[in-house]
Amino acid sequence: MELTERKQKERQLLWTTAIAIAVFAVGWFTLPVLSERILLGVVLVLIAGALFFTNDTGRYICKRILLALLTVFIIAAITFFTMNAIPGGPFSKEKAPSAAVQAVLEERFHLNEPVGKQFLLYLEGLMQGNFGISTKTGREISTTIFESFGISAKLGGYAALLAVCLGVVLGSIAALNRAKAADRVIIFFTTLFVAVPSFIMATMLLLVFCLQLNWFPIFSTENQSYVLPVVALMLSPMSYITRLTKTSMLDVLGQDYIRTARAKGVKQWLVIFKHALRNALIPVITYVGPMTAYILTGSMVVESVFTTGGLGTKFVQGITNRDYPMIMGTTIFLATLMVTATLLSDLVYKIVDPRIDFD
Amino acid sequence: MSNTPLLQVRNLHTSFFTDAGEVRAVNGISYNLDAGRVLGIVGESGSGKSVSAYSVMRILTDTGRVTEGEVLFKGEDILKYSPQQMQKFRGSRISIIFQDPMTCLNPTFSIGSQLREAIRIHTDRNREQVQARALEMLQLVGVNEPEKRLKQYPHELSGGMRQRVMIAMALACEPDILIADEPTTALDVTIQAQILELMQSLQKKMGMAIIMITHDLGVIADMCDEIIVMYGGKVCERGTADEIFYNPRHEYTKGLIRSIPRITEKHEKLVPIAGSPVDLLNLPKGCAFASRCDHAMKICLEQQPEEVWVNDCHIAACWNNVRQMMQEEKDGENA
Secondary structure: OHHHHHHHHHHHHHHHHHHHHHHHHHHHHHOOOHHHHHHHHHHHHHHHHHHHOOOHHHHHHHHHHHHHHHHHHHHHHHHHHHHHHOOOOOOOOOOOOOHHHHHHHHHHOOOOOOHHHHHHHHHHHHHOOOOOEOOOOOOEHHHHHHHHHHHHHHHHHHHHHHHHHHHHHHHHHHHHOOOOHHHHHHHHHHHHHHHOOHHHHHHHHHHHHHHHOOOOOOOOOOOOOOHHHHHHHHHHHHHHHHHHHHHHHHHHHOOHHHHHHHHHOOOHHHHHHHHHHHHHHHHHHHHHHHHHHHHHOOOHHHHHHOOOOOHHHHHHHHHHOOOHHHHHHHHHHHHHHHHHHHHHHHHHHHHHOOOOOOO | OOOOOOEEEEEEEEEEEEOOEEEEEEEEEEEEEOOOOEEEEEOOOOOOHHHHHHHHHOOOOOOEEEEEEEEEEOOEEHHHOOHHHHHHHEOOOEEEEOOOHHHHOOOOOOHHHHHHHHHHHHOOOOHHHHHHHHHHHHHHOOOOOHHHHHHOOHHHOOHHHHHHHHHHHHHOOOOOEEEEEOOOOOOOHHHHHHHHHHHHHHHHHHOOEEEEEEOOHHHHOOOOOEEEEEEOOEEEEEEEHHHHHHOOOOHHHHHHHHOOOOOOOOOOOOOOOOOOOOOOOOOOOOOOOHHHOOOOOHHHHHOOOOOEEEEOOEEEOOHHHHHHHHHHHHHHHHO
16 A cells, blocks of 8 residues: 555656656746746746655745745736726826827836736846836836835844844733733733824824933934834834733643643743743744734834835835836835745744644 | 651641632641552542642642641651742652643653653753653653654643653652642543553552542542542541441442442442532531531531541541441440
8 A cells, every 4th residue: 555655656756857847948948038947947846845845844835935926926916907007107297208208218118018018027027036127216126125125124123123022021021920010010001002003102202202302313314323213113013922922821821731840840930931931932923923024124104204214115105106116126025025924933833833733 | 656657748728819719628638648658539529639739749829828737748847848949849759640641741842851851850860861761761651662752742642641751750750759630530441540550560669659639439449558538628538448448437438439330230320429519618617518418417517527536447527427426335325
C-alpha cells in the first residue's frame, strides 16, 4: 500500500517536473526580459514546493507565498480598474494644457489605450521592476516610495516596538494586580486611548507638548523629533495589546498547567514569565502582525498633523492628484507589506504554539 | 511519641473568600501519615478533599487561605515557611499529580523540557545528567519510546501517557510524599487500572508515602493502608481499608458503599445518596450530613458529632454510634 503510494507520488513528481520544465522553456523564449523569466521560474519552483515538499512548514510557506502573489495581483487589478472608473484623469484640470500637449502626455502614459491594455502594460512594467513615473512630478515612483517609506518605517518601527513591549508588560502587570489600583489605572487609560481617535490624540499632543509646554520642537527638516509622532502612533495599538494581554493572561493563570508549574516548585516569576506568558502571547501575536504592517505603512493622519511626511501622505496625495502610477505603486507596496506581515505572524504563531498544524 | 509521623495535619481549616462570602471548604481535619504508607481520602465533589491537599502544598488559588491549623512535615510547620522555602519544598519533598492530565501539562513546552525543569529545580545535576534522569523517569513510568516522547508536545500524547508523564515529573526528585488528586478520574477504565498498578509498583520501588484522593471507594480499597472519609470539609469516618469497607459506621460511608455498582448482583438498582451536597457558605449547626441522612436524630441537627472510637482501628463521627453504645451499656446493666 505504502509502496504504491510512494510510486504514485514519484510519478506525480516526475510529471510535474516535466511540465514545469516545458512551461519554463516556452516562457524562456516568449518572455524577452530576464526579470520576467526569473519570476516565472520562482513561481514554478513555489508550485512544485507547495505540492512536493516533505516538510509541512516548507509546503505551507510555498503555498502561502503563491497565495500572497495572487492576493497582491487581485488588489492591483481592483485598484487599477476602480481608479480608472472614476471620472477624470491625471491631466484633466481646470487649467487644461493644449490638446496637442495633452495628446503627447496621454501617449506617454498610455492613457489613450483601452483600460485592459493599460493594465497589461502596467503589469509588464511591474514584472520588470518598473513602477513607472509620477504623472505629477515626473520622478520615478520607486524612488519616491523608498524615500517616504524611510520616514514611515522609522516612525512606525519605533511605534510598533514600543506598542508591543509596553502593551505586554502593562497587560501582565494589570493581570497580576487584578482589581487592585495598578490594574484600575492601566485599564482606565488604555480604554481612553483605544477610544480616542488618532487625529484628536495627535492634535492634543502637539498642542500640549509642543505649543504649551515647549518640551518638544515642532517637526521640521532641521529639527527632526520623532517622540511625539511615535507616541501618537503607538498609544492606540499599545492600549489594545495591553487589554488583550491582560484578558489572555488572566485566562492562562487560571489554567491547570500553571498549578502544575507551581506544584513542581518553579519560582513565582518564572511561572509567570515562562509558563504563563508564552501561552498568553498566542492571541497577541495574531494581532501584532497586521498591526505592525498597519503602523509601518504610516498613518496619514499622524504624518500630516506632525508634518513628518511619509508613505501615508504620498498615498493620499497620489489620490488627490489622480497620479495613477503613484496610486498603484503605493497600493502594491502596502499590500505586499501587509501580506508579508501576516505570513510572518502566522509563522511566529507556529513557533510559539506547537499545537498549530499547517496542513 | 518516639518517632513523629512524616506528615501531621492538625485541625486544618481552609476557606475561600468570595464575593458571596466565606466558603468554608475544609473545617478542621486532622490526620497523620507515616513514611511509606498509603492514605486514602474519599468524598464526593465539594467535600474538601482536594482543597485539603492543596492546603498542604500551599497551592490554593488567590482567594483561598488556610485560616487555622498546622501542617507538620517531620515536625516542622510548613504553613510558616517563607515563599522561597515553600518553593524549594514543593516538588522535592511533597509532589502532587492532578485529575486531568489533558490540561495539566503546559501545551507550549515539550515533554522533555517540562520534565527536565522539574529535575533541574531541585538538584544540581549537569545537562547530560538531567537528560539521563528524564529518560530514566520516563522508562520507569512505562512510557514507550521515551527518547521520542521527550521531544514531543503534550498534545501528541494520549491521556494515559500524559498522566504517566505527570507521575514521572512528580517523582523525579524522589519526594517523601506523593499526593494523587483523583489521578484516574479523567481516564477511561482500562487505563485507570494501569495507572493504579503503576503507582503501586512505584511505591514499592521508591518507598514514598501516598495520599490518594478519590471519590471512588472501589478504586482505592486494596491500595490504601488507611482511609479517611470526608463530608462537608470534615472527617466523618476513618480507619483501615477493611474496616471502612466491611464495617462502615457512618451513614455517609454506608451510602457511598451502597452506591458502588456490583457485578455479582444482577438487576439490582443502584442506590444513590439522596439530596445535594452541603452548602459550604452556610454550614449547618449540627452534623453536615444530617439533612441527607435516613437515620438522623434530633441531636444530629443541633450538635456536631464527635469522633468516637468504634474499635482499635476505626473512628467514626456519628451520633448513631454514640446511641448504640449507650444502648449496649444500658442492656449490659439490665442484664
